[in-house]
Amino acid sequence: MKYSESAEFNERIWKTIAEIPYGRVMSYGKVAQAAGFPGLARRVGQAMHRAPESLGLPWHRVINSSGKIAFAIGSDQYNLQRAKLESEGIEFNKECIDMQQFMYQPSLDEILWKP
DNA sequence: GGGCTGACCTACT
């Protein structure tokens, strides 16, 4: 199947994000990989931006691979995301999150769940 | 149809 079906893509990305447990974070690349679309990190950002509010996705648990928030430091969105993460017990070292400690690594079964 | 953009990633210099 060609993953140009954006409806399918979005659905799986949203589902994957929804699976991130409380107090953990995941990078864009990891989300894409876990959803079965390795290499499509950029699409993840687009999918999230287009996700309806009604889904109540924990979008704040998605950060970039360097352990930082993707938004510009000091922006409203940055402050909001950071506040949400800190309220879940995630600690910041300057602007960075300790990946070793807070990165959520889905089970291999789920990674291999792709067809 | 072509070109640019984007809540990005990895690898290399």
Next chain:
DNA sequence: CAGTAGGCCAGCC
């Protein structure tokens, strides 16, 4: 550690 280069692909001029 910082900067660059190439890659990915839907969506909007």
